[in-house]
Amino acid sequence: MTASEIRQQFLDFFASKGHQIVPSAPIVIKNDPTLMFTNAGMNQFKDYFLGNRVPPNKRVVDTQKCLRVSGKHNDLEEVGIDTYHHTMFEMLGNWSFGDYFKKEAIAWSWELLTEVYKIPKDKLYVTVFQGDDKENLPKDEEAYNFWKEHIAEDRILLGNKKDNFWEMGDTGPCGPCSEIHVDCRTDEEKALVDGKTLVNADHPQVIEIWNNVFMQFNRLKDKSLEPLPAQHVDTGMGLERLVRVMQNKTSNYDTDLFMGTIHTTEGLTGKKYAGTDEKKDVAFRVIADHIRAIAFTIADGQLPSNTGAGYVIRRILRRAVRYYFSFLDVKKPLLHDLVPVLAAQFSHVFPELQQQVEFVKKVVYEEENNFLRTLESGIRRIEDFIQHATAKAVDGKTAFELYDTYGFPYDLTSLIAAENGFSVDEKGFDAAMKEQKDRSRAATELDMGDWVVLDETPNSVFVGYEQLESTTKLLKYRTVKAKGKEQFQLVLGQTPFYAESGGQVGDTGTLYFGEEVIHVTDTKKENNLTIHFADKLPAQPTATVKAAVAKEKRQNTERHHSATHLLHAALRQVLGTHVAQKGSLVNAEALRFDFSHFAKVTDEELAQIEAIVNEKIRANIPVVIRELPKEEALKLGAMALFGEKYGDVVRVVIMDPAYSVELCGGTHISSTGELGQFKFVSEGAVAAGVRRVEAVTGAKAEAFVNEQLQQLKEIKAALKNPKELVKSIETLLQDKASLEKQLEALELEKVRALAATIRDQAENINGVNFLGLVVNVSNAEGLKQLSFQLKNEIPDHVLLFVANIGGKASVALSIDEQLVAAKGWEAPKIIKEQVAPLIKGGGGGQKSFATAGGQETDKLDQVVAAVKKLITA
Known part of the structure; x- marks a missing residue:
């Protein structure tokens, strides 16, 4: 059976048991401050478990894209080294929301594995929660007794809280779980060691494939447990491990889920995969695993970057590059060529990658290319360090600099160091790493308080499409500490x-609890829960609440949101239908729109796009909003955003059915004429293949145009109101360039004259002709020219010229190349060690010539004395 057939059999089996097949949620998490990525199948259903939403169907089944790069067995630096852990993986899951429980979940998992997939029963073991006295949790006798109906009792093993009590995080839904493990060893190996002793012991051939989680509790901040409103079943089976078992392989990477990528990599590198523990084969596995995480995450809307989720993707990509660079001897981009292979393989189950294959390929290529240049710089850095080191060791600070600045993991630094007979200070590296992690943790620390529940009613009903004020009640509240500050929610x-949501900022406004006024500073979603961020908690929480949105801010935000829809359609009309939204920000001040496009948008194209949008504004098109079944909306031509999770019924915003039809949950104006006018403010690049435009509408556009006109008026006045302004400015620039050339010629003559007067002041010290002076020049270029003038006239020289230029210290140091070789003197090193501390500055350059600048001008004579002392020694 192929992986596709195995996946489909799982979905079909549970469909036959009354489950609705639902699509995977995006791998990128939105509206959940506790997660960056979907790391478990249950993430998209969290609101159902917590009782914040009522599920449309009590039984569902799916395959979910998951990404795990930290935590138990999922350290990024370990993936590829073994054969059964991954960054991105598929989690097959069947779910019961307050419907069936342990009996059915256990029976159906056993039926599917042994009767449908026909895995031999003597290969399987199951685990059950043994209880925990500290938590006052009893043994899961119920699950134990149900298992006895299907499997021999000696194959039912008891597990501790670590292995058999599943928790989403520090707080949230949790409960006992029952795992199913499969023993894939040979008969000979089984005769030597009893399989039950290897369960949960990280044996590569005795692996967990299914986990039945029985959601019964909610973990509170004080670590106590409270029963959930209803009992749920949350199961997960790793497709990669299941396929390995079904295809009788000893490694996940030997299955058809990965071999297509591995074979393509063989063709690209000219090397063969042997499946061993050698670094070459680890590199093949790393590439096959990582390209999945990279490609699917980018397709779901997360671009690589230097912060947050984007940084995680960049780390994964760079780890793959390091492996092919170091162990497959590939020095040019490789990963991007694997994207089409992956897109075709998963097109029937995750079509979003196939739909964006060229875009994703471009982003990956640019990231690879940039990092390969960084790697080359890092290699030069470590080679330079080794060449000039006084001891055969790389200190921890340097090793961490190589990691942090150049992307070198500790093992790559160790490898290069060992090849040169050097050791690396591992403790120093670990200390620097811990220091950085502590800083990062402090910057992002989030202390979530427990909700104080006043009313068990599910989440808020949103009435803001129709009204900006409502009378209501407070359901619950909590205090959250973020970055050392308290937030009231x-x-x-x-x-x-x-x-x-969807790029539109949250509303602000006021809550009136009787006479008490509370200001709402922001509104966000946490899963499907609407959270109002307030400046304080109410003194009388049970009082009737009047909620009022800041009207002017909402209206200006709506204008920019509706303009974004008009802009998106115009971009596609002018630039091409490849244009797709990659991010947006809509607020009261302006709109920002990121989109896929591989070239700068020209001024002519921007003018054309702007004209189209303004034409639609003048046409005063009604903004029609309809709620439709998703399939019907897509048939209308509605654009859906990649990476967004849509329900079965969607909100469709129509501004002329032939022009703009989009799925959108945001708020909008009633007709395009309310925008007044549309004006671009800027255009530029965000990332590879992604451009960004910023624009304003309405009064903001009017203010922007007036500001530009005022600047133009002031420029005209400054130039004495010429009839032809552009021609006048061009003449002015020509005159400026001519005067600058004359000034440069005069400065050069001045430098030549100065060089002639000081040439004979060079002092011979131990066979070195030293000339160090404080000189009077008007710019740093003068110091450089003075050095170049004299270096060919004074043999065996060390020339040091310092000056006070505009109230700042400026330094130029030239050393004869023969002295660099003979004495080991290097200008950048001398600048760094002798000069920079005195002038409180820094600099650098080539070994024979370097410059520096600094704040201190009263120690210029000391600079000369310090360098002279170095030569005298």
């Missing part, structure tokens, strides 16, 4: 406040 029974 409130949930209302109904709310006119729009929660930040």
